[in-house]
Amino acid sequence: MAKTKRVLKWQRDPEGMRLRILEAAKAEFAAHGLAGARVDSIAKKAGANKRMLYYHVGNKEDLYLEVLEGAYEKIRAEERGLDLEHLEPPEAIARLIDFTWNYFIRNPEFLALLNTENLAKARHLKRSTKVKSMHSPFVEMIRTVVTRGVESGDFRAAVDPVQLYISIAALAFFYLSNSATLSVIFGRDLLSKDARDERLSHMIALVLAALTGKSIATFGKSKAPKLQVTAQQAV
Template sequence: MSEASAPLVKRDPEGTRRRILAAATEQFTSHGLAGARVDAIARAADTNERMLYYYYGSKEGLYVAVLEEMYADYASREAGLDLADLTPTAAITLLAQTIWTYVRENPGWLCLINNENLHQGRYVKGSGKVKQTISPVVEMLRATLARGVATGEFKRHVDALNFCVTLVGMSFYVVSSRFTLEEFLGRDFMEQSAQDSISNMQLGMLLAYLRAPSDPLDAS
């Protein structure tokens, strides 16, 4: 076949980037930063190591990109919720259930977070994108809490950031410790009935904490 008649190969740089990112997510989730292999990522992405370094600079740069993508995906689901038309109590309920469902459906997310904590947050510390993705979720929660105070449903002076960390932490522990919990306690918290049971209890605890006191003097 002559050069003129040879089929053209369509370049797809964005597709290559996405394949590299997906393959890297799998490697970092399974093996952490230290154990992940660049050659394995390149093979899984159907590309070569040169392209990996071209797009992401280094193994560490690719790891940061995976973390940024992970947090962006998490935040986009919560930020996309329409809570304004719900009562504050219903809004908190929907937000909690959405976050807990996301954590249960994405246990690899917890593996990446745990791995980054082993590195003492060294890599997310230098990423402005991570902070930008999380901030809208906290602001949405802050606005919902303020609406609850205005309607008399919630007490005053609830720290939105503390509440957000508590809400996420409730599901984080159950999912990240699911194997040892099942071994020690004999209950599989990934089963739907167990999920429903503990989620209902946790939601009741959160709403009880938010509930405005009956005595107006206690609300100050």
């Protein structure tokens, strides 16, 4: 019989299985939220049996929390890779905005997971010991950038780094997270390449104009500023 009779004999792979489960769970939770996620669906996507989830991770909520923690760990890790210290303050801010924007674009599940967790009033995050200790080193990074900028005269005045951080995240997060409804309302595709470039420019222009006091027009209309942004171009 030429029948490939299923895969005869499976192989053990606890670590791999665990990873596949978490990956599948991330996609499922991001796509459907906590309540909408289906344990069976996660199992199937992971090429596993439902029982495996419980064996390797725990129940649905444990699984969810682990996914959430992993998501935070990942962005924090990348954040640490950004060294804004040796950049001119305006450039540093532009780079921060650029990073945030592109990270959100590259990791749309992160946005969805955060929304899901906020719908749950951060109930799980509060229980998490891991995440609470991961205070973003960003706040301090930003504080020093702002301080340097004020001292060098690049920035007009000091801003609360937490407010600034939240504002930068907000400008990117809201646009991307709500792009579906906004696209319907405005009747245009906000995720097209052009629209995304325009948005990035706008965000950088807005923040830098506010900080430096230079005209919002100063930060031109150049497309895709990427990493080389200086205070003179951008938005």
